[in-house]
Amino acid sequence: xxxxxxxxxxxxxxxxxxxxxxxxxxxxxxxxxxxxxxxxxxxxxxxxxxxxxxxxxxxxxxxxxxxxxxxxxxxxxxxxxxxxxxxxxxxxxxxxxxxxxxxxxxxxxxxxxxxxxxxxxxxxxxxxxxxxxxxxxxxxxxxxxxxxxxxxxxxxxxxxxxxxxxxxxxxxxxxxxxxxxxxxxxxxxxxxxxxxxxxxxxxxxxxxxxxxxxxxxxxxxxxxxxxxxxxxxxxxxxxxxxxxxxxxxxxxxxxxxxxxxxxxxxxxxxxxxxxxxxxxxxxxxxxxxxxxxxxxxxxxxxxxxxxxxxxxxxxxxxxxxxxxxxxxxxxxxxxxxxxxxxxxxxxxxxxxxxxxxxxxxxxxxxxxxxxxxxxxxxxxxxxxxxxxxxxxxxxxxxxxxxxxxxxxxxxxxxxxxxxxxxxxxxxxxxxxxxxxxxxxxxxxxxxxxxxxxxxxxxxxxxxxxxxxxxxxxxx
Numbered sequence: 001x002x003x004x005x006x007x008x009x010x011x012x013x014x015x016x017x018x019x020x021x022x023x024x025x026x027x028x029x030x031x032x033x034x035x036x037x038x039x040x041x042x043x044x045x046x047x048x049x050x051x052x053x054x055x056x057x058x059x060x061x062x063x064x065x066x067x068x069x070x071x072x073x074x075x076x077x078x079x080x081x082x083x084x085x086x087x088x089x090x091x092x093x094x095x096x097x098x099x100x101x102x103x104x105x106x107x108x109x110x111x112x113x114x115x116x117x118x119x120x121x122x123x124x125x126x127x128x129x130x131x132x133x134x135x136x137x138x139x140x141x142x143x144x145x146x147x148x149x150x151x152x153x154x155x156x157x158x159x160x161x162x163x164x165x166x167x168x169x170x171x172x173x174x175x176x177x178x179x180x181x182x183x184x185x186x187x188x189x190x191x192x193x194x195x196x197x198x199x200x201x202x203x204x205x206x207x208x209x210x211x212x213x214x215x216x217x218x219x220x221x222x223x224x225x226x227x228x229x230x231x232x233x234x235x236x237x238x239x240x241x242x243x244x245x246x247x248x249x250x251x252x253x254x255x256x257x258x259x260x261x262x263x264x265x266x267x268x269x270x271x272x273x274x275x276x277x278x279x280x281x282x283x284x285x286x287x288x289x290x291x292x293x294x295x296x297x298x299x300x301x302x303x304x305x306x307x308x309x310x311x312x313x314x315x316x317x318x319x320x321x322x323x324x325x326x327x328x329x330x331x332x333x334x335x336x337x338x339x340x341x342x343x344x345x346x347x348x349x350x351x352x353x354x355x356x357x358x359x360x361x362x363x364x365x366x367x368x369x370x371x372x373x374x375x376x377x378x379x380x381x382x383x384x385x386x387x388x389x390x391x392x393x394x395x396x397x398x399x400x401x402x403x404x405x406x407x408x409x410x411x412x413x414x415x416x417x418x419x420x421x422x423x424x425x426x427x428x429x430x431x432x433x434x435x436x437x438x439x440x441x442x443x444x445x446x447x448x449x450x451x452x453x454x455x456x457x458x459x460x461x462x463x464x465x466x467x468x469x470x471x472x473x474x475x
Contacts, residue, residue: 005186009189009190009193009194010193011068012065012066012068012193012194012197013065013193013194013196013197014197015061015064015065015068015194015197016061016062016064016065016194016195016196016197016198016201017061017197017198017200017201018201019057019060019061019064019065019198019201020057020058020061020197020198020199020200020201020202020204021201021204023056023057023060023061024054024057024201024202024204024205024212025205025211025212027051027053027054027056027057027212028051028053028054028205028211028212029051031051031053032051036051036052036053036100036101037049037050037051037052038050038051038052038213038215050210050211050212050213051212051213052100052212052213052214052215052216053097053100053212053213053215053217053218054166054202054205054206054212054213054214054215054218055093055096055097055100055214055215055216055217055218055219055220055221055222056097056217056218057198057201057202058195058198058199058202058214058218058221058222059090059093059217059218059221061194061197061198061201061202062194062195062198062225063086065194065197065198066082066083066086066194080187081124081125081187081188081190081191081232082187082190082191084120084123084124084125085120085123085125085191085225085228085232087119087123088116088117088119088120088123088125088224088228089116089221089224089225089228091112091115091116091119092112092113092116092152092220092221092224093217093220093221095109095112095113095116095216095220096215096216096217096218096219096220096221097215097216097217099216099217100215100216100217106272107272109216109220110149113148113149113152113153113220113224114145114149116148116224117144117145117147117148117149118141118145120144120148120228120231121140121141121144121145125144125228125231125232126140126141126144126231126235127140127143127144127147127231127234144231147227147230147231148224148227148228150227150254150257151223151224151226151227151230151250151253151254152220152223152224152227153220153223153257154223154250154253154254154256154257155168155169155219155220155222155223155226155253156216156219156220156223157253157256157257157260157278158252158253158256158257158278158279158280158297159213159214159218159219160278160280160281161208161280161290161293161294162206162207162208162209162210162290162291162294163203163206163207163208163210163294164280164293164294164297164298165214165218165219165222166199166202166203166206166214166218166222167203167294167297167298168252168253168297168298168301169195169199169222169223169226170196170199170200170203171249171298171301171302171305172226172249172250172253172301172305173192173193173195173196173199173226173229174192174196174305175245175248175249175302175305175306175308175309176188176192176226176229176230176233176245176246176249177189177192177193177196178309179233179245179249179308179309179312180192180233182309182312182313183236183312185232185233185236187232188229188232188233188236191225191228191229191232192229195222195225199222202214202218208290208291208294223253226246226249226250227246227250229246230245230246230247230249230250231246233245233246234246244308244311244324245308245309245312248304248305248307248308248327249301249304249305249308251301251304251327251331252279252297252300252301252304255279255331255335256278256279256280259277259278259279259335259340260275260277260278262342262343263275263277263340263342263343266342266343266345266346267342277340279297279338280293280294280297282338282339282340283296283297283338286337286338286339300334304327307323307326307327308323310323311323311324361442361443361446362443362446364391364392364443365443365446365447365450366450367388368385368388368389368447368450368451369450369453369454371384371385371387371388372384372385372388372450372451372454372455372458373454375458376458376461377462378401378458378462381454381455381458382399382406385397385399385451386408389447392433392442392447393433393434393442394410394431394432394433394442395409395410395415395432395433395434396408396409396410396415396430396431396432397409397429397430397431397432398429398430398432399427399428399429399430400427400428400430401426401427402426402427415432415433415434416433416434416435417432417433417434417435418430418431418432419431419432419433419444419448421448421451421452423451423452423455423456423459424455424456424459427455429448429451431444431447
């Protein structure tokens with residue numbers, strides 16, 4: 001370790017802490033006077049407007065502490081890594097600040113983050129390769145952009161409770177700092193610990209009940225810096241498992257953003273749409289208070305970070321895979337406890353046979369439609385309907401028309417339900433059935449739409465005058 005490095009680093013961190021403690025309330029009150037506040041809403045837990053510009057104090061504290069780097073004792077070549085990330089981080093901070101003030105569109109923020117990631121890449125902050133194998137620019141650049149955009153948004157999306165984003169950022173920063181110290185990566189240690197000091201100073205005012213929020217200027221900047229720290233780590237990582245340290249250090253925010261994207265995809269909602277389904281929201285719905293939810297998530301992140309440090313420092317290589325497997329198992333159990341309906345339904349479709357049953361339902365409807373399509377008279381249409389639906393869970397089928405009615409009824413008890421469908425001005429089909437084990441395999445809406453389309457297509461040949469008075473087909 002370079003002489004005086006640790007003492008200089010501690011002084012830098014102390015400066016960042018003091019600056020954040022002093023500046024945060026000043027900036028908070030200035031922006032409150034301009035009414036630049038985050039107002040309460042249905043997705044928010046605070047009861048009154050609060051300024052959302054805590055990122056300004058953190059940015060100033062972090063940048064100012066790096067200026068006083070001479071006493072750290074770190075060689076200029078090593079210290080330069082921290083300075084290489086600052087231009088890109090400054091752009092991210094500016095994007096977040098503009099969003100806090102003017103509410104930018106999601107696509108504008110996304111493009112801005114991509115540009116900042118490219119700046120970081122051409123400054124030398126990039127993926128260090130996979131298991132000491134270098135990557136070409138064609139792969140390294142998109143991976144760098146994807147990683148930095150993901151980490152920035154992960155911290156931004158999890159910023160939903162007092163102290164949560166700053167607390168998660170602090171845990172991740174300290175984890176990467178300890179990994180750097182354990183492996184002699186002094187350039188990473190130099191870049192990380194001052195941010196920890198700034199976050200601790202800000203948390204003084206951000207823990208529940210908070211008097212100021214991070215805002216996008218803070219959350220995006222913290223996520224971007226952590227992403228950059230992860231890439232500085234990978235440039236000296238020698239094994240594939242050791243590269244898991246940044247992923248595990250940021251596992252909770254990355255898991256939250258991954259679940260959000262997957263949930264919205266399953267619901268066919270826009271990826272950038274807001275909802276109340278984040279991990280911290282689910283914990284609140286399970287009965288935890290806001291403070292308890294923050295502690296649960298921060299302690300979970302700290303536990304995972306400790307597992308990562310244990311894997312790269314004290315365990316034999318052959319045991320490191322068990323750490324990763326243990327994390328995956330615990331994560332799956334945790335997701336299950338959050339009780340996301342989207343994942344329960346997807347799981348039943350994939351693993352409990354419901355996908356095959358759904359395909360079978362569609363095939364049955366298609367077979368009925370095909371059988372009806374081949375008919376040329378009303379009687380043939382009725383006979384084809386009875387024959388093609390014989391395998392369905394129907395107790396009776398009744399067709400009423402202008403010349404009377406037709407009915408086909410199976411033996412059994414009283415039906416549990418009935419479904420009536422108009423086919424024309426004077427025609428209707430009524431279906432009756434029961435709740436048996438195969439009841440879930442009957443798609444009444446799909447079957448009804450198939451019957452309407454077939455009947456009304458044939459009606460012009462059977463009764464041309466009646467066909468002119470037919471209403472639109474069931475969607």
